[in-house]
Amino acid sequence: MVDSSLNSPDSLRRIFESEDPSSRNADIDDFAVDGCFLDRALDLAWLGAGSTHPNPLVGAVVVKDGRVLGAGYHKRFGEAHAEVIALDHAGHGAEGSTLYVTLEPCSHHGSTPPCVEHIVKCGVKRVVIPILDPDERVNGSGVQYLRDNGIAVDVGVGQERALLLNMKYLKKKLNLGPSVTLKMAVTLDGRIASHPGARDDITGVEARRMVHRLRAVHDAVAIGVNTFDIDSPKLDCRLVDDVESPVPVVFDSRLSFPGGHPWLSGRAPVIVAGRDAPVEKEKELTASGGRVVRCSLDESGVDIAGAIASVFGLGLESVLVEGGAKVFASFVRAGLWDGLYMFVSPSLFGARGVAVSSEAFDKNHLNAELAGVADVSGDVVLSFINKNTRRSMLERLA
Amino acid sequence: MVDSSLNSPDSLRRIFESEDPSSRNADIDDFAVDGCFLDRALDLAWLGAGSTHPNPLVGAVVVKDGRVLGAGYHKRFGEAHAEVIALDHAGHGAEGSTLYVTLEPCSHHGSTPPCVEHIVKCGVKRVVIPILDPDERVNGSGVQYLRDNGIAVDVGVGQERALLLNMKYLKKKLNLGPSVTLKMAVTLDGRIASHPGARDDITGVEARRMVHRLRAVHDAVAIGVNTFDIDSPKLDCRLVDDVESPVPVVFDSRLSFPGGHPWLSGRAPVIVAGRDAPVEKEKELTASGGRVVRCSLDESGVDIAGAIASVFGLGLESVLVEGGAKVFASFVRAGLWDGLYMFVSPSLFGARGVAVSSEAFDKNHLNAELAGVADVSGDVVLSFINKNTRRSMLERLA
Numbered sequence: 001m002v003d004s005s006l007n008s009p010d011s012l013r014r015i016f017e018s019e020d021p022s023s024r025n026a027d028i029d030d031f032a033v034d035g036c037f038l039d040r041a042l043d044l045a046w047l048g049a050g051s052t053h054p055n056p057l058v059g060a061v062v063v064k065d066g067r068v069l070g071a072g073y074h075k076r077f078g079e080a081h082a083e084v085i086a087l088d089h090a091g092h093g094a095e096g097s098t099l100y101v102t103l104e105p106c107s108h109h110g111s112t113p114p115c116v117e118h119i120v121k122c123g124v125k126r127v128v129i130p131i132l133d134p135d136e137r138v139n140g141s142g143v144q145y146l147r148d149n150g151i152a153v154d155v156g157v158g159q160e161r162a163l164l165l166n167m168k169y170l171k172k173k174l175n176l177g178p179s180v181t182l183k184m185a186v187t188l189d190g191r192i193a194s195h196p197g198a199r200d201d202i203t204g205v206e207a208r209r210m211v212h213r214l215r216a217v218h219d220a221v222a223i224g225v226n227t228f229d230i231d232s233p234k235l236d237c238r239l240v241d242d243v244e245s246p247v248p249v250v251f252d253s254r255l256s257f258p259g260g261h262p263w264l265s266g267r268a269p270v271i272v273a274g275r276d277a278p279v280e281k282e283k284e285l286t287a288s289g290g291r292v293v294r295c296s297l298d299e300s301g302v303d304i305a306g307a308i309a310s311v312f313g314l315g316l317e318s319v320l321v322e323g324g325a326k327v328f329a330s331f332v333r334a335g336l337w338d339g340l341y342m343f344v345s346p347s348l349f350g351a352r353g354v355a356v357s358s359e360a361f362d363k364n365h366l367n368a369e370l371a372g373v374a375d376v377s378g379d380v381v382l383s384f385i386n387k388n389t390r391r392s393m394l395e396r397l398a
Numbered sequence: 399m400v401d402s403s404l405n406s407p408d409s410l411r412r413i414f415e416s417e418d419p420s421s422r423n424a425d426i427d428d429f430a431v432d433g434c435f436l437d438r439a440l441d442l443a444w445l446g447a448g449s450t451h452p453n454p455l456v457g458a459v460v461v462k463d464g465r466v467l468g469a470g471y472h473k474r475f476g477e478a479h480a481e482v483i484a485l486d487h488a489g490h491g492a493e494g495s496t497l498y499v500t501l502e503p504c505s506h507h508g509s510t511p512p513c514v515e516h517i518v519k520c521g522v523k524r525v526v527i528p529i530l531d532p533d534e535r536v537n538g539s540g541v542q543y544l545r546d547n548g549i550a551v552d553v554g555v556g557q558e559r560a561l562l563l564n565m566k567y568l569k570k571k572l573n574l575g576p577s578v579t580l581k582m583a584v585t586l587d588g589r590i591a592s593h594p595g596a597r598d599d600i601t602g603v604e605a606r607r608m609v610h611r612l613r614a615v616h617d618a619v620a621i622g623v624n625t626f627d628i629d630s631p632k633l634d635c636r637l638v639d640d641v642e643s644p645v646p647v648v649f650d651s652r653l654s655f656p657g658g659h660p661w662l663s664g665r666a667p668v669i670v671a672g673r674d675a676p677v678e679k680e681k682e683l684t685a686s687g688g689r690v691v692r693c694s695l696d697e698s699g700v701d702i703a704g705a706i707a708s709v710f711g712l713g714l715e716s717v718l719v720e721g722g723a724k725v726f727a728s729f730v731r732a733g734l735w736d737g738l739y740m741f742v743s744p745s746l747f748g749a750r751g752v753a754v755s756s757e758a759f760d761k762n763h764l765n766a767e768l769a770g771v772a773d774v775s776g777d778v779v780l781s782f783i784n785k786n787t788r789r790s791m792l793e794r795l796a
Binding site: 064187189200332353356373375 | 430431434438461462463464465466584585586587588589592593598600727730740742743744745746747748749750751753754755756757758759760761762763764766767768770771772773776777778780782
């Protein structure tokens with residue numbers, strides 16, 4: 001966490017206590033400020049959620065003299081890239097500016113001309129990006145072009161958040177297979193419901209909108225059958241305009257999914273059933289539009305690795321897992337996740353509440369690295385990346 | 399949360415989607431950037447924890463063209479103020495700069511000359527502060543002096559974090575009585591221990607150092623006797639240099655506190671006992687340096703309001719409550735808290751873990767407003783202010 005650690009009191013002390021003020025490393029302070037601006041570009045990028053596929057989400061801000069003069073994000077596949085929108089937005093202000101963009105700018109003619117040429121033309125002085133774009137037509141050549149044209153380029157600030165932003169796109173380009181993201185909404189005391197069987201809105205609407213953006217960038221969204229029964233969730237993206245909702249996946253070992261459910265006629269839900277679940281029920285669901293995959297059961301429910309492999313076998317390339325506690329624990333125990341979003345509301349449910357995690361864990365089992373912390377209208381969004389995923393991705397991105 | 403909400407995707411969308419780019423309100427973007435710089439000043443201020451009393455904690459940064467040119471904090475009572483250190487640090491760079499300072503600059507001769515005169519002399523263009531200083535010698539006159547001298551002053555960014563930073567100082571100046579801060583360290587699933595009776599380090603050392611800074615700004619630090627028995631905590635500030643450790647307070651209804659404990663000879667601990675606890679034990683503890691106060695017991699332990707009133711009656715003006723679950727729940731249930739710090743580690747304890755909260759709560763009972771989110775070397779620090787406290791403070795600060 002390069003950017004955030006530089007905001008810690010200790011690094012400030014380090015800067016501040018250097019004996020000769022003139023020896024102070026101004027780059028360190030710039031770097032912390034870079035984190036602020038890159039965070040804004042990352043926030044912007046999320047506004048394209050669900051509309052940019054097969055392109056990645058990208059956001060950009062143009063900054064000069066500490067002021068944001070232009071901002072943009074890639075809205076829709078085929079339309080202008082974030083960098084171009086932000087630079088045009090800044091107009092003449094782009095000259096001599098720093099451009100913060102959440103992914104390496106493109107250097108090839110796709111559905112739009114190469115962004116790097118536009119960046120050079122606008123007179124940008126410095127470009128800050130978290131990661132390279134592994135697309136074989138870019139993959140370092142964007143940075144090279146900028147540097148060849150006298151533009152300073154810094155790579156690495158906000159890396160973890162940028163990896164999470166385009167997890168599916170990046171894993172695919174890096175041949176790392178499909179992606180799994182876990183999402184839970186909890187109170188400060190780690191409860192997902194006020195009591196067993198209760199259906200509670202944990203967070204406020206802005207945090208829920210962020211959940212809908214998360215759904216919009218996933219092919220599928222998965223829950224356990226208990227959550228399905230209790231919450232009757234829509235699992236759609238209704239708080240975001242004009243995006244397709246993901247395919248629902250229900251872990252339902254006994255195949256109790258109700259025939260006649262509206263999902264069957266529209267969204268071709270995937271029901272993950274145990275091997276012994278009734279064949280008649282499978283036929284009924286399949287006939288009305290559902291897809292049933294069979295999996296082994298282990299002592300705590302479905303064999304999660306086998307189940308998720310079957311889901312991916314249907315051509316779904318990314319899944320957002322939304323609980324409940326048992327499903328969450330299964331994925332964590334198996335280490336089968338890439339990103340984790342914990343939405344925390346400033347409230348407590350206490351002793352009668354349902355805990356987020358229904359199994360016992362060792363403290364180090366989660367293997368999560370903090371990627372970002374954000375205040376979303378009074379709720380907190382914590383994002384984490386699986387350290388194994390991070391390592392694999394960075395090895396191949398280098 | 400003025401600063402953070404402006405960082406949300408929706409406010410960015412609002413900025414970005416204004417139809418005519420030239421009509422875009424540049425101040426809105428500046429305001430979000432202000433939040434970043436003020437956060438740095440707040441982080442700096444904490445470095446003075448435990449050394450500035452009776453002065454408040456204050457941090458300052460000097461920014462020009464988006465770069466931090468100077469930084470400072472009030473290190474010790476009688477020594478230079480944060481503003482002056484930061485401005486001197488910036489040297490000639492201070493001219494035309496924006497000064498971010500965590501409290502209204504002073505306008506009176508105390509142990510140092512008035513900061514506002516120095517700010518004017520240095521040619522600062524704009525000053526950003528979260529709150530006024532209620533000290534009767536300042537209380538708006540600092541802002542007035544700056545404005546009278548042609549300096550733009552913005553008040554309000556980072557308000558909640560600034561209120562938390564100097565809770566004891568501010569409540570006292572505002573005649574709002576002593577202050578109570580709650581602090582818990584939890585895993586992502588809201589557990590304070592891996593199993594009953596276990597003693598676990600939840601967070602890493604940098605987060606613990608922040609806990610020690612919190613202790614350093616409180617007169618007393620309180621725990622329940624169960625936590626005392628399990629953790630044998632030192633409750634000191636050993637990770638911070640040269641500060642006095644707070645007085646330990648133990649909620650110990652049966653007066654089982656061990657005679658001969660090292661605290662008795664040094665730190666004059668306060669033992670909160672039930673009315674029926676043995677008088678002989680009280681005599682023994684008192685003779686070796688302890689202080690025993692008696693309180694009524696209610697069904698769930700000591701009457702917390704009465705207990706804390708007795709503690710304050712001893713001249714202790716602020717208390718940091720560090721658990722365990724039962725004590726935490728008592729304070730929350732009574733609404734007897736001003737600030738709450740939740741240290742969250744990226745880990746899970748799961749089903750065998752001890753929950754942070756041992757009573758059942760309604761979702762709205764906590765009445766907490768998110769003040770800040772921070773990444774401290776991979777752990778998360780969430781800070782909250784009691785909405786009632788916030789309202790009372792702002793009413794009197796206006």
